[in-house]
Amino acid sequence: MAKNIKLKVARTAMDLSQEELAKKVGVSRQTIGLIELGKYNPSLNLCIAICNTLSKTLDELFWEN
Amino acid sequence: MSWFSKNNIQDERIITMQNKIYREIYILLLAIVIISVIVKFVVYGVESANVITELIILVTQGIYYSARSARLGIFSAEVELKDQSNKVPVRIKNVIVGLLFGLAIGIFFGIRSALLYADTTAESIYYFFLVMVVSFMIYIPFFIAILSGAYWLTKRSSDHVNEKDLDDNEKW
Numbered sequence: 001m002a003k004n005i006k007l008k009v010a011r012t013a014m015d016l017s018q019e020e021l022a023k024k025v026g027v028s029r030q031t032i033g034l035i036e037l038g039k040y041n042p043s044l045n046l047c048i049a050i051c052n053t054l055s056k057t058l059d060e061l062f063w064e065n
Numbered sequence: 066m067s068w069f070s071k072n073n074i075q076d077e078r079i080i081t082m083q084n085k086i087y088r089e090i091y092i093l094l095l096a097i098v099i100i101s102v103i104v105k106f107v108v109y110g111v112e113s114a115n116v117i118t119e120l121i122i123l124v125t126q127g128i129y130y131s132a133r134s135a136r137l138g139i140f141s142a143e144v145e146l147k148d149q150s151n152k153v154p155v156r157i158k159n160v161i162v163g164l165l166f167g168l169a170i171g172i173f174f175g176i177r178s179a180l181l182y183a184d185t186t187a188e189s190i191y192y193f194f195l196v197m198v199v200s201f202m203i204y205i206p207f208f209i210a211i212l213s214g215a216y217w218l219t220k221r222s223s224d225h226v227n228e229k230d231l232d233d234n235e236k237w
Contacts, residue, residue, distance in 0.1 A: 026076070027076040027077070027078065028076045028078070030078075031078045031079075034078065043077055046077055
């Protein structure tokens, strides 16, 4: 799985640390870190929670072209 | 107080990893129970009274898994997936396993009788075949009936749950 750069960019654009985003979506910091590294495949529910927090669509954050 | 509060972990990754660990623990415990049976048989001889606890553990976990998978409706899905990828359907496999179990037990009892009760070679051959054939007649139908019956009941129960779930889905 490739690294999720789009997620990292969207998170930093909102000035959120991994820990802050993790707290908002109710997971651990490690989980967010692993999603960004492409080492963990999140469920649709978690993807939606991340998208809602970062005000992005699923396509914008999780669709690989 | 926080020491005693329930640790309510929501992180799906942690839950997945914990489930993976629980699965490994289950396999480890099952291996320990089986090793315990083997060790007791070697040390104390083949006596079912010595391994009654282990047998209860082995049988109970099998029944519990079957009952739970039927209640959740995943048993039908498991059978469907296995049938998709294998040429031999699961219901036929159950008959084959029952047959092999019956054959193995029949041969075991035949050898045991020949070794324990026969005085001459001719007698041992006679006892071996006699006990083996009678054991086949008892245990092959018994194991086939038990395995196929349990399969049929579990599958029917699981199919029923699946149909109910799909009905609810269509109503929605």
